[in-house]
Amino acid sequence: MPNTSRRVLVLTGPTSSGKTSVACALSQVSDRLVVVNADSKQVYRELPVLTSQASCGMLYGYLSVFDDFVPSVASWMRDCAACLQSIWAQKGVPLIVGGTPMYVYSLMHGISLLPSLPDSLVQDLSMELDALGPSGFLERFVGKAGRDLSEFSCDSYKMVRDVAYFLYTGKTIQELYRESSVYKIPYDSIDVISVVPSDRESLYFKINKRFLEAVNSGAIDEVASVIENEAVYKNRAVTTICGFREIASYLRSEITFERMVAMSQQSIRNYAKRQLTWFRNKFSGIKVFNQPQDAERYILREILS
Known part of the structure; x- marks a missing residue:
């Protein structure tokens, strides 16, 4: 790996594209890599299953530590900057992983600073x-x-x-x-790698499968617990997580289990479409791979070697 003191690696792509599996594999290969979350939904400790938080033992900054927190690009940029400074001070290399396009775009191009609201x-x-x-x-x-x-x-x-x-x-x-003025996190270099499946139907199949796995692994119980926790449930941002409102409707007996699953899967597929639109129209000069294993090989061969 080149000796660059303030280097940033970014691994992004739509939901269910295989980003987390690549990050898990890379973190096992290099003890210098520290994974930093770039997913606006993976910040709630109460919803690890529904939001597909990583469980492979990776060290994350800005992940699963908030309950009544309302995410924003500005707050992520602020906390990401602090994470990066800490990682660089320890001679580590940050690997920013996530599919929230605006986070990655702001990291690359900066963000307009708006006044704080009461x-x-x-x-x-x-x-x-x-x-x-x-x-x-x-x-x-x-x-x-x-x-x-x-x-x-x-x-x-x-x-x-x-x-x-x-x-x-x-x-x-x-x-x-x-x-407004523009704030940009200072770094020496940045490599952005995106996993964007060429076969959309295959991506949708993975999305449907992963939601069923989440349901079978406790996602419904997670939502039920959040509904009972007033401090979290009153947070409007939590209820925008794909599948949350549908599961809540199922728990209130407003829809059947089958309808809840179908509506949730459709919501996630729609989110993936929006992500793909971002990656297609807003990102240039980044390395794109159709398969996660190809992205992993490229990072190992061209960046970490």
């Missing part, structure tokens, strides 16, 4: 959204100001964030991004 404002708006529903919520807080509602996200968590910024600053989040 927690009380976000909490109040979350309750208003629950009471009014999406259309009533946007009309009350945005429509009366004469703003285009299409400027605000349809996703409930992001909708609260967008409206909070608008009320707090008087500007949409797009306007704030255009006006």
